[in-house]
Amino acid sequence: xxxxxxxxxxxxxxxxxxxxxxxxxxxxxxxxxxxxxxxxxxxxxxxxxxxxxxxxxxxxxxxxxxxxxxxxxxxxxxxxxxxxxxxxxxxxxxxxxxxxxxxxxxxxxxxxxxxxxxxxxxxxxxxxxxxxxxxxxxxxxxxxxxxxxxxxxxxxxxxxxxxxxxx
Amino acid sequence: xxxxxxxxxxxxxxxxxxxxxxxxxxxxxxxxxxxxxxxxxxxxxxxxxxxxxxxxxxxxxxxxxxxxxxxxxxxxxxxxxxxxxxxxxxxxxxxxxxxxxxxxxxxxxxxxxxxxxxxxxxxxxxxxxxxxxxxxxxxxxxxxxxxxxxxxxxxxxxxxxxxxxx
Numbered sequence: 167x168x169x170x171x172x173x174x175x176x177x178x179x180x181x182x183x184x185x186x187x188x189x190x191x192x193x194x195x196x197x198x199x200x201x202x203x204x205x206x207x208x209x210x211x212x213x214x215x216x217x218x219x220x221x222x223x224x225x226x227x228x229x230x231x232x233x234x235x236x237x238x239x240x241x242x243x244x245x246x247x248x249x250x251x252x253x254x255x256x257x258x259x260x261x262x263x264x265x266x267x268x269x270x271x272x273x274x275x276x277x278x279x280x281x282x283x284x285x286x287x288x289x290x291x292x293x294x295x296x297x298x299x300x301x302x303x304x305x306x307x308x309x310x311x312x313x314x315x316x317x318x319x320x321x322x323x324x325x326x327x328x329x330x331x332x333x
Numbered sequence: 334x335x336x337x338x339x340x341x342x343x344x345x346x347x348x349x350x351x352x353x354x355x356x357x358x359x360x361x362x363x364x365x366x367x368x369x370x371x372x373x374x375x376x377x378x379x380x381x382x383x384x385x386x387x388x389x390x391x392x393x394x395x396x397x398x399x400x401x402x403x404x405x406x407x408x409x410x411x412x413x414x415x416x417x418x419x420x421x422x423x424x425x426x427x428x429x430x431x432x433x434x435x436x437x438x439x440x441x442x443x444x445x446x447x448x449x450x451x452x453x454x455x456x457x458x459x460x461x462x463x464x465x466x467x468x469x470x471x472x473x474x475x476x477x478x479x480x481x482x483x484x485x486x487x488x489x490x491x492x493x494x495x496x497x498x499x
Contacts (some may be wrong), residue, residue, distance in 0.1 A: 203366070207376050210375075217376075221372045222371065225357050225358055226353070229353045230350055231362070233347075243367060244350065246343075246345030249343070253346070307342070
């Protein structure tokens with residue numbers, strides 16, 4: 167198991183996974199940032215958050231999604247970014263589960279507002295899709311120990327300085 | 334080492350989540366389309382009922398298909414209006430938006446039309462064949478139940494009446 171965890175190829179396997187998750191999250195946040203009012207209605211439709219938290223969630227969540235997407239692309243604190251993705255997926259899946267349990271007939275509001283995507287209703291397929299993204303995020307968290315990108319570059323710079331100081 | 338690594342990841346997760354949230358709040362505060370940080374009035378949540386509505390296609394009142402024997406012509410106006418005048422051969426199916434036809438009736442009608450062997454259904458109503466017109470709305474209901482080739486006369490009844498005169 168330890169051998170598997172330390173395999174150096176994980177960084178290369180995780181690279182397309184990171185790009186894919188980044189693509190998913192950046193494309194998901196776009197309409198939410200442009201139309202926070204519509205996204206707030208989407209959040210309210212889930213009927214989970216109290217009124218006082220709906221707007222706060224609608225304002226902050228898209229920016230966390232955008233930030234996570236950028237971090238995953240450039241490879242800066244990739245594992246923390248992937249953990250944020252995993253956390254958001256758990257939150258989304260819980261919200262979806264409650265909405266499905268309550269038999270709410272609604273669109274998920276993930277990639278377009280409900281008003282514009284009434285033909286994208288929530289279903290168990292939405293849950294499976296989110297579960298897939300959760301699995302990918304957890305792969306990056308646990309296996310991408312030497313992420314390619316800014317993290318690797320900073321590590322090399324640090325190691326170079328240490329070598330220089332030692333000599 | 335692993336524990337330290339996990340703590341660093343957790344710390345970064347919290348720090349960046351807070352940082353991005355702050356960026357979002359600041360951006361929202363300065364932008365024109367910003368919304369209040371705390372909603373004061375409840376949102377009107379629109380959860381649409383699952384209505385099986387389909388597509389209807391416009392048809393000119395003087396189109397040859399209107400007189401075609403393979404056309405089922407439906408008058409979706411009130412019974413009084415139907416009694417006053419209706420297109421030759423038109424069947425009366427009352428459509429009232431506030432008192433919609435039961436699903437069973439719509440299912441039965443669309444089944445009968447589908448089995449009739451006719452080529453198309455043409456509906457006319459109390460408007461001009463656009464949204465809100467009883468013919469248009471009934472057409473969508475029938476189309477939503479799987480009936481193909483549903484058309485609506487895109488004109489008011491007077492124009493339709495004139496176009497049917499020899």
